[in-house]
Amino acid sequence: MLEIERLCTHFFTSRGVAPAVDNVTITIPPKSIVGVVGESGCGKSVTALSVLRLVSSPGRIVSGSIRLDGEELLTKSGPAMRAIRGDRISMIFQEPMTSLNPVYTVGRQVSEAITLHTNAARGEARGRTVEMFRAVGIPEPERRFKSYPHQLSGGLRQRVMIAMAMACRPEVLIADEPTTALDVTTEAQILHLMKELETAFGTSIMLITHNLGLVAEMCDYVYVMYAGRIMEQADVFELFDNALHPYTTGLLGAIPRPGGERRRLFNIEGMVPSLLDLPKGCRFSPRCGRAISRCHEEEPELRGVCRGHAVRCFLYKNESGAAR
Amino acid sequence: MLKFILKRILISVPVLIGVALVLFVLLNVVPGDPVTLMMGEHIKPNLIAMFRERMHLDDPVLIRFGRYILNALRGDFGVSYKDQREVSDLIAMAFPHTVKLTFYAVLVSWMIGIPSGIAAAVKQNTFIDRAFMGFSLMGVSLPVFWAGLLAQYVFAYKLAWLPTTGYYSFRYYIMPSVVLGWSSAGTVARLTRSNLLESLRNDFIRTARAKGLSESAVVVGHALKNALIPVVTVMALQVANLLGGAVMTESVFGIPGLGRIAVKAIADRDMPMLQGTVLFTTAIVIAGNLAADIVYAFLDPRISVEAG
Numbered sequence: 353m354l355e356i357e358r359l360c361t362h363f364f365t366s367r368g369v370a371p372a373v374d375n376v377t378i379t380i381p382p383k384s385i386v387g388v389v390g391e392s393g394c395g396k397s398v399t400a401l402s403v404l405r406l407v408s409s410p411g412r413i414v415s416g417s418i419r420l421d422g423e424e425l426l427t428k429s430g431p432a433m434r435a436i437r438g439d440r441i442s443m444i445f446q447e448p449m450t451s452l453n454p455v456y457t458v459g460r461q462v463s464e465a466i467t468l469h470t471n472a473a474r475g476e477a478r479g480r481t482v483e484m485f486r487a488v489g490i491p492e493p494e495r496r497f498k499s500y501p502h503q504l505s506g507g508l509r510q511r512v513m514i515a516m517a518m519a520c521r522p523e524v525l526i527a528d529e530p531t532t533a534l535d536v537t538t539e540a541q542i543l544h545l546m547k548e549l550e551t552a553f554g555t556s557i558m559l560i561t562h563n564l565g566l567v568a569e570m571c572d573y574v575y576v577m578y579a580g581r582i583m584e585q586a587d588v589f590e591l592f593d594n595a596l597h598p599y600t601t602g603l604l605g606a607i608p609r610p611g612g613e614r615r616r617l618f619n620i621e622g623m624v625p626s627l628l629d630l631p632k633g634c635r636f637s638p639r640c641g642r643a644i645s646r647c648h649e650e651e652p653e654l655r656g657v658c659r660g661h662a663v664r665c666f667l668y669k670n671e672s673g674a675a676r
Numbered sequence: 677m678l679k680f681i682l683k684r685i686l687i688s689v690p691v692l693i694g695v696a697l698v699l700f701v702l703l704n705v706v707p708g709d710p711v712t713l714m715m716g717e718h719i720k721p722n723l724i725a726m727f728r729e730r731m732h733l734d735d736p737v738l739i740r741f742g743r744y745i746l747n748a749l750r751g752d753f754g755v756s757y758k759d760q761r762e763v764s765d766l767i768a769m770a771f772p773h774t775v776k777l778t779f780y781a782v783l784v785s786w787m788i789g790i791p792s793g794i795a796a797a798v799k800q801n802t803f804i805d806r807a808f809m810g811f812s813l814m815g816v817s818l819p820v821f822w823a824g825l826l827a828q829y830v831f832a833y834k835l836a837w838l839p840t841t842g843y844y845s846f847r848y849y850i851m852p853s854v855v856l857g858w859s860s861a862g863t864v865a866r867l868t869r870s871n872l873l874e875s876l877r878n879d880f881i882r883t884a885r886a887k888g889l890s891e892s893a894v895v896v897g898h899a900l901k902n903a904l905i906p907v908v909t910v911m912a913l914q915v916a917n918l919l920g921g922a923v924m925t926e927s928v929f930g931i932p933g934l935g936r937i938a939v940k941a942i943a944d945r946d947m948p949m950l951q952g953t954v955l956f957t958t959a960i961v962i963a964g965n966l967a968a969d970i971v972y973a974f975l976d977p978r979i980s981v982e983a984g
Binding site: 435 | 878879880882883884885886887888889890898901902905975976977978
């Protein structure tokens with residue numbers, strides 16, 4: 353169980369403070385896949401890196417709490433935090449092309465994670481790596497152990513990354529756009545593999561993506577992020593059946609649907625605001641088609657509308673359901 | 677790999693012949709008669725003609741060049757005009773001194789350059805970074821002959837810790853090696869620093885950190901190897917620089933190495949001697965580059981595949 357509570361990660365640039373993650377609360381229950389959705393630059397990746405405390409300067413975690421099974425991570429010492437990275441929480445990245453070190457064999461890079469976190473000897477780590485390669489569907493795992501990253505395809509490299517991340521059977525796997533750089537068939541295989549591993553190892557997955565189709569297929573629960581804030585959160589079925597926030601409906605409207613009547617794809621006007629120059633009031637208000645005058649003045653709270661469904665918008669009232 | 681090395685050696689043959697040709701033509705354009713140089717100004721004209729004939733100096737340039745190359749391939753670089761000794765013997769006597777000096781200098785430049793580059797990169801934009809980089813910039817900017825004289829003044833004359841000039845034991849090589857090594861340590865340090873900083877920005881560094889590796893394991897284990905690959909290449913090119921620097925260092929510290937005999941050959945207008953030393957130095961630089969490529973291929977697994 354991973355609990356991120358009221359997390360604020362800000363970037364202190366020469367032009368001002370950018371609140372990349374602003375008061376974000378995300379809970380990842382055991383054995384579940386939780387999606388975090390949003391456009392580029394909305395703070396998804398920074399949230400993920402904050403969990404591992406790998407945000408690099410000028411970014412810094414300002415406040416909040418991140419707990420793994422009740423243990424606070426933000427106050428842990430450097431060595432204690434390193435013992436968690438790659439062992440209890442691990443991460444895979446968007447770019448399988450550049451995420452592996454080109455000068456070492458992939459086998460060595462995976463077994464490095466094993467020898468680091470267990471007291472396995474070299475030979476044993478090697479055996480476990482080959483086993484892991486087999487588990488993630490790498491053909492000829494013994495031979496691939498000695499391959500260098502440039503000798504593998506993007507899909508295989510991402511499998512290697514997954515093998516590395518899963519090598520120590522982590523409680524939580526953070527997948528940051530794991531399939532964005534891959535082609536569609538490979539994407540399907542990788543997603544299938546992740547779902548399989550979730551069931552087999554009981555690992556929870558935090559899936560970061562901008563692709564709602566992927567969320568529908570994979571996730572149990574979804575958070576929608578915009579400009580560093582959670583805008584809406586709901587059970588996956590609830591979100592797709594009954595999306596409330598104009599930003600979420602906008603995202604959903606931007607997906608082409610086969611079979612339905614032919615109509616113009618909806619797109620959200622404008623661009624994500626600069627974090628250094630956020631609009632007054634609701635952060636989405638300048639792009640929102642349904643904004644009322646109040647939206648430009650004050651920022652709404654994230655409020656529950658029904659069980660497990662919360663939205664940050666003045667158009668909806670508490671619990672009583674949608675007041676449209 | 678073997679094919680790659682053989683190919684590189686074959687490519688270097690025309691380079692050497694080209695250098696020899698340019699040298700040969702240039703040195704033949706330079707005014708001055710070798711016979712007068714050897715015998716002095718007041719020699720009888722019929723004697724000059726006799727010696728010119730004996731030394732084949734009146735043959736067409738291309739024929740003389742062809743003869744020179746054929747002899748050089750057998751290791752015969754001719755006879756020094758001045759000393760009347762085999763050029764190859766003189767080079768063989770001088771070379772070990774230069775090798776020694778260059779070897780120590782390379783050692784010094786690596787031992788100063790790489791650690792200070794790492795320290796500067798890890799402590800980027802701090803006092804440590806600036807101090808190391810300032811020190812290395814000084815090494816790059818100070819001319820070797822000036823730094824050499826300064827060192828002699830301080831360590832030999834004022835403090836009397838080390839001998840001023842000579843080549844009789846290791847102690848004599850300390851000052852020249854440090855002076856020469858310092859000049860290239862700066863380059864090594866700056867290169868190590870910038871490559872390491874760049875290397876640390878790679879995605880795979882984030883992967884290594886996410887794996888739970890300590891910062892030192894990330895820097896040394898994952899970033900450094902990638903960062904040092906270009907440094908190694910430049911180091912081999914630095915051998916050429918060091919040989920050039922050795923010319924001056926040897927002169928300042930009185931070491932009878934290749935640089936010294938080349939400078940002397942220029943002063944004496946001793947063509948075969950000069951030609952021999954320059955050609956020999958060229959061969960060493962080519963060999964250094966070849967060594968760099970081999971080490972490069974060894975360090976970077978992507979290279980051998982591309983060379984196919």
